[in-house]
Amino acid sequence: MTLFPAVEVAAQVRAGQRSAASLIEEAIATIAARDGAVGAVTRVLAERGRAEAATVDAKVAAGIDPGPLAGLPYGVKDLFDVAGLPTTAGAGMRRDVAPAAADAIAVQRLSAAGAVLVATLNMDEFAYGFATSNAHFGVTRNPHDPARLAGGSSGGSAAAVAAGMLAFSLGSDTNGSIRIPAALCGVYGLKPSHGALPMKGVFPFAESFDDIGPMAASVADLALVHRALSNGGGGMVPAHYRVARLGGWFRRNAAPQLLAGIDGIADFANAPDIVELPEVPCARSAAFLMTAAEGGHWHLPQLRRRAMAFDPETRDRLIAGAMLPASAYFEAQDFRRWFREQVSALFRRHDILIAPATCGAAPEIDNPFIEVDGRMVPARANLGLYTQPLSFVGLPVLAAPLLRQGELPLGIQLIAAPGGEAKLFAFAARLEEAGLIGTSPPNP
Amino acid sequence: MREGRRGEGTDVKARAAEIGLDLPESCMPGVAANLDLLARHMAVLRGFDACDGAAVPVEQS
Numbered sequence: 001m002t003l004f005p006a007v008e009v010a011a012q013v014r015a016g017q018r019s020a021a022s023l024i025e026e027a028i029a030t031i032a033a034r035d036g037a038v039g040a041v042t043r044v045l046a047e048r049g050r051a052e053a054a055t056v057d058a059k060v061a062a063g064i065d066p067g068p069l070a071g072l073p074y075g076v077k078d079l080f081d082v083a084g085l086p087t088t089a090g091a092g093m094r095r096d097v098a099p100a101a102a103d104a105i106a107v108q109r110l111s112a113a114g115a116v117l118v119a120t121l122n123m124d125e126f127a128y129g130f131a132t133s134n135a136h137f138g139v140t141r142n143p144h145d146p147a148r149l150a151g152g153s154s155g156g157s158a159a160a161v162a163a164g165m166l167a168f169s170l171g172s173d174t175n176g177s178i179r180i181p182a183a184l185c186g187v188y189g190l191k192p193s194h195g196a197l198p199m200k201g202v203f204p205f206a207e208s209f210d211d212i213g214p215m216a217a218s219v220a221d222l223a224l225v226h227r228a229l230s231n232g233g234g235g236m237v238p239a240h241y242r243v244a245r246l247g248g249w250f251r252r253n254a255a256p257q258l259l260a261g262i263d264g265i266a267d268f269a270n271a272p273d274i275v276e277l278p279e280v281p282c283a284r285s286a287a288f289l290m291t292a293a294e295g296g297h298w299h300l301p302q303l304r305r306r307a308m309a310f311d312p313e314t315r316d317r318l319i320a321g322a323m324l325p326a327s328a329y330f331e332a333q334d335f336r337r338w339f340r341e342q343v344s345a346l347f348r349r350h351d352i353l354i355a356p357a358t359c360g361a362a363p364e365i366d367n368p369f370i371e372v373d374g375r376m377v378p379a380r381a382n383l384g385l386y387t388q389p390l391s392f393v394g395l396p397v398l399a400a401p402l403l404r405q406g407e408l409p410l411g412i413q414l415i416a417a418p419g420g421e422a423k424l425f426a427f428a429a430r431l432e433e434a435g436l437i438g439t440s441p442p443n444p
Numbered sequence: 445m446r447e448g449r450r451g452e453g454t455d456v457k458a459r460a461a462e463i464g465l466d467l468p469e470s471c472m473p474g475v476a477a478n479l480d481l482l483a484r485h486m487a488v489l490r491g492f493d494a495c496d497g498a499a500v501p502v503e504q505s
Contacts, residue, residue, distance in 0.1 A: 282492045285485035292482055304464050307471065316474030319467070320482055323459050323475075328486050335492055381481070 003187075003217035003439050006072050006167040007224055010114070013071035016060050020053035020071030020116060027073035027118050031165050039140045040150070040159040041119045042078050043085070049073065049118035056114050067114030069228055072167035075119035077154050078137075079127060080104040080170060080212075081201035082120065089203040090123040090153070092136030093302070093309040104201025106170060106212055106229055113228035119166065121156030125311040127172060127205040128295060128318065129153050130180050130383035131368060135311035139365055142185055143442040144408055148362035149379060151181035157215050158185040162409075162442065168216040168225050172202060174209045175291055176357075176387025179399035182215055183357035183411020186401040186439055188222045188428075189215040193418040194394030197229050206294035209287070209391055217439045219428045222398075226421065236426040241351040243271035243427070246415075249280035250386055253372050255360035258410045261402040262354050265412070265436050269427075275346060275353070283339050283389035286332035290392075293329045296321025313380070340393045347417035352427050354414060356386050357399050361408035390415055398424040400431070403438040412437070 012018040028046055035041045059066040076082065079089040081100035088094045102108075107117060122140045124132055132140040132155025140155040142148040143163040150159040154171025158181035161169050171178040173191040182189030190213040197212050204210055214225035223236060245251075245266050251259060251274075266272065277283075296303075299310075300322045307315055346353070359370055363383075369376040372385060390397055390413065398414045398421075414424050431437045456476055460467040467475065 279492055282489050285488040288485045289482060289489065292478075300463065300465075307465070308468065312471075312474060316471055317478050319460065319465060319471060319475045320478030322463055322465070323456075323479065324482060328482075328489075331486075331489055335489060 003161070003164050003441055004167040005218070006216060006221035007218070009167065010068060010070045010072050010224070013056065013060065014065060018071070020056035021050070023071045023073055024049045024053040024116055024118060027166065031119060034163050034165055037141065037146055038143055038159050038163050039138045040121055040156040040163065040165065041075065042088070042122050042137050042156065043120040045082070045118055045120070049116050052111060052116040056116065067112060067228070068224060069110060070114035072115045073118045074110065074115050074168050074170070075121045075157065075160050075166050076107060076117065076170045077123050077157050077172055078120045079123065079172060079203035080107055082107060082117065085120070087203050089127065090125045090134055090137060091310070093306065100201070102201065105198035107201070109229055109231060115228070119160065121160055121169060123156060124153035125314040126295070126299065126318070127153040127174060127177055128314050129380045130176065131380040132156060132181065133365070133368070133380065141365065142362045144186060145362065147366070148364055148408070149184065149368060151184035151362060151383065153177040154215070155181045158182050158187055158189065161185070161187045161215050161217055164441065168214055168221060170212060171215055172205070172210060172212045173391060174205045175287060175391055176384040178213050178215060179357050179387050179397060179411070179413060180383050182399040183401065184362040184409060186409025186411070187215050187217055188219060188401070188439070189213060189399040190222055190226055190421070191391060191397045191399070192226070192421060193396040196396070196421070204298060206291040208294060209291065211391070219425060219432045223425045226425070236429060237422040239426065241269070241423060241427055242349065243269040243352045243354065244273040244275045244350045245271070246277065246353050246355040247274035248276040249389070250355040253359045253385065254356045255410065258356045258360065258402070258412070261410060261436070262356065262412055265354060265431060268431070268434055268436060273350070275350065277346065277389070278342055279339065280389050282335055283392050284385065286335045286339070287388040287392040289324065289328050289332045292317065292321030293324045296324065336392060343393050343395070344417070351420070351423055352414055352416055354412060357411035357413045358383055359385060361410060386413065394418055396421045396424060398428050400428055400437040401439055403435055403440065405440050406443060
């Protein structure tokens with residue numbers, strides 16, 4: 001099994017060496033062959049994909065550049081509006097809602113860049129979870145070991161790329177929902193600076209943290225898609241960066257192999273500092289509370305009308321969130337202002353920080369727990385230990401897999417100050433070139 | 445302990461009713477468990493002292 005080399009393939013399509021029509025048929029066939037064991041895809045959009053592919057091929061034939069993502073088959077998490085389809089947000093109760101009148105802005109930008117939408121992808125219901133264990137659409141399994149979780153909530157997006165079914169995918173990240181599945185499935189994912197990419201046509205979870213971002217099989221592929229999503233922005237800025245590892249909270253509970261990988265990167269980058277953010281447990285708790293309150297508030301009208309139509313686990317979390325006192329929400333907001341100042345101070349001395357994305361490899365589906373401070377706790381709610389405190393203040397984070405041939409994936413987070421995506425791409429490209437990070441296809 | 449739990453259940457139902465939710469009995473255990481979890485997070489946050497802590501290097505290797 002091979003992963004999809006998006007940059008190379010798009011160049012071949014643009015040059016007329018390969019047709020988008022052949023790519024869409026390959027993608028449909030690959031999904032049919034591989035997704036049964038993974039469960040990443042909720043809908044195959046064959047008709048739409050063939051039509052978009054035909055448009056790309058017609059442009060090439062007419063001498064018109066179809067765009068930088070020419071012919072690349074991709075999928076979106078089931079919370080992006082796709083014209084003519086109900087946006088389920090992973091909820092059974094939304095299977096029959098009115099179809100979206102238009103594509104999400106992000107999908108429009110990808111279409112304009114020549115990409116071909118072929119699938120919608122599984123997620124935790126309403127994006128509330130880190131497991132992609134969905135009561136209505138099934139569990140998404142990890143392509144590296146189908147007995148293990150893919151992570152979530154964008155689990156279908158990560159698994160589809162990891163299984164070589166798609167060139168890239170879109171996910172969303174509120175507390176780690178791109179970074180965690182990317183890490184557990186061994187692919188790259190970008191959670192951009194908060195608000196950097198368009199959210200119109202994306203079903204919300206907790207609006208003060210929600211972001212969308214791409215997942216792909218290489219740094220170059222991820223950067224290519226990010227440029228299209230940001231209307232040509234982004235890019236890479238090669239330079240000497242001041243790099244440090246995050247310590248304290250971000251090293252406690254992490255698997256030794258993960259820390260060894262991060263330490264190897266620090267050696268490579270001549271980055272001896274381990275720095276510590278203050279009050280990280282408070283940051284995680286504040287993120288937890290604000291997410292619960294915002295998610296609960298958003299869903300309260302539906303909870304009043306039809307609580308029993310929700311996935312029971314999601315429902316109970318949302319109800320509890322809706323019942324939070326307003327004072328808890330405002331205390332969390334106050335803390336966020338203070339924490340943001342501390343983070344800003346750290347980025348005056350460092351350009352890039354490194355931390356694990358999860359504590360270790362993907363948990364087993366039949367035993368979905370992880371060990372934190374010597375206790376086994378549910379993975380669905382706790383896999384965000386290292387991700388929540390960072391998205392809490394809107395930082396851009398590039399999730400990257402340590403290069404580990406034939407082993408379960410372990411992922412790291414490369415973190416910059418808001419607006420620092422170009423630094424992240426450039427640094428990640430150096431690490432990839434040095435063989436420190438990179439994707440490995442799952443064992444056949 | 446049992447009395448306490450029963451009392452908590454009544455409280456949870458009453459709090460739910462305040463926001464217009466008629467909480468089905470089957471939701472009670474899950475909602476109560478999640479409220480406990482959120483209460484623990486509130487306790488963590490309330491232990492915060494803005495005078496403590498600063499972002500400084502703590503270790504050089």
